[in-house]
Amino acid sequence: MEENIIIKLSNVNFYYGQSRALTDISMNFCKNKVTALIGPSGCGKSTLLRLLNRMNDLIDDTRVEGEILFEDKNIYASDVDPVEIRRKIGMVFQKPNPFPKTIYNNIAYGPKLTSTNHHDLDALVEQSLKQAVLWDEVKDLLSKSAMNLSGGQQQRLCIARALAMKPDILLMDEPTSALDPISTAKIEELIEELKKSYTIIIVTHNMQQAARISDETAFFYIGNLVEYNKTEKIFTKPDVKHTEDYITGRFG
Amino acid sequence: MDSVQNNSMKWRYFKQTLFFSVVRLSVLIIALALGGILFYIIVNGIGAISWDFITKPPTDSMTKGGIMPAILGTIYLTVGAVAVGLPLGIASAIYLTEYAKQGRVIRLIKVGINCLAGVPSVVFGLFGLGFFVMFMKFGSSILSGSLTLGFLILPTIIGAAEEALKAVPQTFREASLSLGVSKWQTTYRIVLPNALPGILTGSILGIGRAAGETAPIMFTAAAYFTAKLPGSIFDEVMALPYHIYVLATAGTNIEATRPIQFGTVLVLVGVVLGIDLVAIVVRSYMRKNTRW
Numbered sequence: 001m002e003e004n005i006i007i008k009l010s011n012v013n014f015y016y017g018q019s020r021a022l023t024d025i026s027m028n029f030c031k032n033k034v035t036a037l038i039g040p041s042g043c044g045k046s047t048l049l050r051l052l053n054r055m056n057d058l059i060d061d062t063r064v065e066g067e068i069l070f071e072d073k074n075i076y077a078s079d080v081d082p083v084e085i086r087r088k089i090g091m092v093f094q095k096p097n098p099f100p101k102t103i104y105n106n107i108a109y110g111p112k113l114t115s116t117n118h119h120d121l122d123a124l125v126e127q128s129l130k131q132a133v134l135w136d137e138v139k140d141l142l143s144k145s146a147m148n149l150s151g152g153q154q155q156r157l158c159i160a161r162a163l164a165m166k167p168d169i170l171l172m173d174e175p176t177s178a179l180d181p182i183s184t185a186k187i188e189e190l191i192e193e194l195k196k197s198y199t200i201i202i203v204t205h206n207m208q209q210a211a212r213i214s215d216e217t218a219f220f221y222i223g224n225l226v227e228y229n230k231t232e233k234i235f236t237k238p239d240v241k242h243t244e245d246y247i248t249g250r251f252g
Numbered sequence: 253m254d255s256v257q258n259n260s261m262k263w264r265y266f267k268q269t270l271f272f273s274v275v276r277l278s279v280l281i282i283a284l285a286l287g288g289i290l291f292y293i294i295v296n297g298i299g300a301i302s303w304d305f306i307t308k309p310p311t312d313s314m315t316k317g318g319i320m321p322a323i324l325g326t327i328y329l330t331v332g333a334v335a336v337g338l339p340l341g342i343a344s345a346i347y348l349t350e351y352a353k354q355g356r357v358i359r360l361i362k363v364g365i366n367c368l369a370g371v372p373s374v375v376f377g378l379f380g381l382g383f384f385v386m387f388m389k390f391g392s393s394i395l396s397g398s399l400t401l402g403f404l405i406l407p408t409i410i411g412a413a414e415e416a417l418k419a420v421p422q423t424f425r426e427a428s429l430s431l432g433v434s435k436w437q438t439t440y441r442i443v444l445p446n447a448l449p450g451i452l453t454g455s456i457l458g459i460g461r462a463a464g465e466t467a468p469i470m471f472t473a474a475a476y477f478t479a480k481l482p483g484s485i486f487d488e489v490m491a492l493p494y495h496i497y498v499l500a501t502a503g504t505n506i507e508a509t510r511p512i513q514f515g516t517v518l519v520l521v522g523v524v525l526g527i528d529l530v531a532i533v534v535r536s537y538m539r540k541n542t543r544w
Contacts, residue, residue, distance in 0.1 A: 046267055055430060060354065087432030097423040099442060110431035113441065158427070 005167065006031045006199050007052060012066035014047055016059070021047045023223045027065070029169075034200045036214035036231065038207065040246070042218040045203045049171050053089040054082040056077060070169075090162035096154035096176040098146035098161070102222040103129075103138050105145045106157055110165045124164055132160035133190055147221060152183025159190065163198075170194065176209065188213050207247060211235045212218065219243045270369045273341015285342035293518050300515025309479040314499065315509050319516050321481060325394075325489030326463055326523055329473060329483065332398025333405055333462035338455060340402070341409030342444075345451075348410070349417045350439050362414075369407035376404045381471035395485040397473020403460030404468050416447040445538075454534040456528050466493040492520040 007029040009042070014022040022044045024106060029035050037045040050056045051068065054075060067074045075085050098106050107125045129135040134156040137148070146157055155175060162170060172191075175182040191213050204210050210217050211231060218228040219240075227234065227243040238244045245251050300503065308318035344365075352358045380400030390396040420443050428438040466474075474494035482489050499513045 024515070053430060055426065058429065083429075083432050083433075083434050088428055091426075091430040093423065093426065093430075095423065097421075097427045099424060099427065100446065109428075110433060113433050113437050114431070161427075163433065237458070 004032075006070065008067075008069040010067045010069070011047075012051070012064065014044075014051060014056070014065075015063040017061045021223055022051075025225050027218060027225060027228050029199065029201055030216065031199050032195060033215040034195050034202060034213055035216045035218065036210035037201065037203045037218050037220060038047075038205075038210050038246075039220035039226075040251075041205075042222070044220075045220045046173055048220070049091075049173055049201060049203050052169070052171055053086050053091055053092065055086075057082055072234060087165055087167045088167055089171060090165055090167035091159050091171045092155070092162055092173065092175045095178050096158050098149070098152055098157050098201065100144050100145065100147055100153050102232045103146045103149070103157065104142040106161050107164045110161065114165070128160040128164040129157075131163050131194070132156045133186065133193075134160055139223075147205040151163060151185070152179050152186060155183065155187060156190065159187075163194075167198070169199045172200065172206060174203050177205060184209075189252070219246060221246070263485055277452055285506055288520070293514060293521060296511070297514035297516075297518030300511040301518060305515055306519060309338075310477065313505075314407025314477060315505050315512070319490075319492070319495060319512075321478060322490040322492045322495040322516070323519060323523060324481060325474070325491040325518065326493070327527075328394050328399060328489060328522075329397045329469060330459060330463040331490055332485070333339055333401030334455070334459060336399055337405045337409050337458060337462075341406050342413050342451060344406075345410050345413030345492045346439060346444070350413050350435075350443065352427040360416055364412050365407050369411065373404055373468075375466050376400055380468060381404070385472055391486060392471070392473055392475070392488050393486045394473060397469045397489075397491075398469045398485075400472045401465065404465065405455075405462050408458040409451070409455050412457070413447065413451045416450025416454065417443060419450055419491065420446045445473065449535045449539045452531050452538070457526050457529045459531060460524050463527060464493055464520065466497050470494055470497070475531040492516055492523065496520070 005028045009028070010026050012022060012025040013020060025048065037048060039045050047056065051064065052070075052075075056062050056064070064076050066078060070085070070089070073080065075082075089182050099109060099111065104125055107128050111121065111124055126135060126139075129138060134153060137153060138157075143149075146154065149157060155178075157172075159175075176187050179187065188209065191202070194208060195215075202210075202214065214231045216228065217231040217234040219226045219234065219238075219242075221242065227238055227240045229239065233239075234243060235247060238247065305318045306323060307320050309321050310319065311317035313353075314402055328519045348358060348362065377400065380396055380403075384390045384396035384399050385392055388396075390399075423427050424442050424446065429435070468490055473489060474491045475488040476498055477489055478488060494515055499509045499516065
């Protein structure tokens with residue numbers, strides 16, 4: 001069990017200005033598993049997700065306490081370059097956000113700017129799009145603008161874009177909340193496929209989604225980690241009454 | 253009951269019609285005023301326009317001949333002003349919106365820039381005279397004039413660039429940074445290309461102003477009369493706005509040169525329009541690649 005841990009949080013507190021958004025969070029994320037973070041709006045799950053690749057650095061006047069170990073190194077240590085962290089920990093956002101560039105250049109953008117090895121870009125683009133199960137739909141449109149794709153295709157493009165960096169971990173912040181049910185099903189299938197080679201941490205508002213795709217589920221409430229367990233357990237007989245109330249829709 | 257409702261509907265409909273009429277009327281007034289000015293300039297100026305007028309220097313103490321040196325001078329000064337103002341303005345805006353920690357100092361700087369936009373142009377002219385012409389010893393020259401005009405349009409360009417940078421969706425920055433691309437690369441590759449069309453829109457206003465201002469160049473660049481064309485950026489030039497000013501106030505024969513004055517005004521309007529068109533074409537070319 002121990003060697004499967006890829007991220008380890010110890011006593012993490014997070015503040016926006018004076019207000020505390022996360023309280024004393026300690027939890028481990030396992031390699032090659034899908035972990036779902038659930039909870040009502042404002043419970044801190046997205047904040048936690050964005051802590052893991054230091055995206056909260058972009059917000060002025062925020063403060064982190066505690067330790068977040070990734071590969072045994074605290075990613076908030078002063079000698080750590082957040083740019084390096086983000087190369088290894090990719091992110092997919094709530095709203096599909098492709099660049100106003102061609103499909104090809106959306107994928108090639110990251111690798112082109114961050115690696116010195118450019119000669120196999122074509123292969124990398126193809127591989128990434130295939131991984132995101134988008135290749136067959138766009139292989140003849142690579143030089144067309146990504147803005148012409150449908151919402152679901154754009155989101156898979158964003159996943160492909162993140163995969164092209166060959167990250168260790170993929171963070172997903174409600175990746176299907178802006179999509180229709182068919183696109184959602186495609187993304188869920190994709191996540192199922194991706195967990196063979198990646199560690200996935202996903203924030204979702206959709207309880208069925210968490211139950212369908214995740215191995216572990218963490219339930220958050222007003223900045224606290226209430227329960228963290230096997231997904232099966234959380235959705236059948238959770239240890240904490242509060243979790244059960246939330247999952248059965250008695251509040252939140 | 254029904255008639256009460258009917259009446260209130262009528263009243264609301266009347267208010268709507270009234271409001272639309274007022275809005276329409278104001279557009280009409282603006283259009284008429286602008287059209288009137290243009291019409292007046294064209295009617296009075298078109299007679300003076302000829303091939304010789306735009307390709308020959310003035311003759312007979314500027315009462316005859318063309319205005320070619322002034323056209324060229326204005327183009328030089330405008331292009332020079334843009335060459336000074338645009339890079340400096342964009343760079344400042346990038347710092348102010350993308351890099352600087354928002355706080356009291358930055359707010360103060362922004363207020364200062366806005367104040368600068370309201371400073372009368374003659375103040376810029378005197379600053380140019382004191383600093384570029386005398387202190388830096390550039391003399392009355394294209395260089396001094398371009399720098400002065402560049403500073404004059406700087407607040408306009410910074411303002412436009414700030415707005416354009418802010419209009420680039422935050423999600424683009426996040427997407428780029430989340431890939432492990434550095435902040436500067438994100439700014440240079442994603443933010444700036446998407447902001448450029450907006451920056452150019454604002455700059456077009458600046459270009460018009462640079463081409464049309466008289467006060468900033470009268471101490472720093474403009475010659476009363478010189479038939480020879482500038483050989484370097486350290487030479488004086490004639491310029492259209494100053495030429496108009498000279499002909500209309502201090503010419504050797506103000507009444508006799510009336511047609512030439514109108515012709516020069518028409519040419520100035522044409523030159524500004526021409527430079528604007530170039531900017532508009534460049535902008536629409538850029539926009540093609542940056543739709544979101």
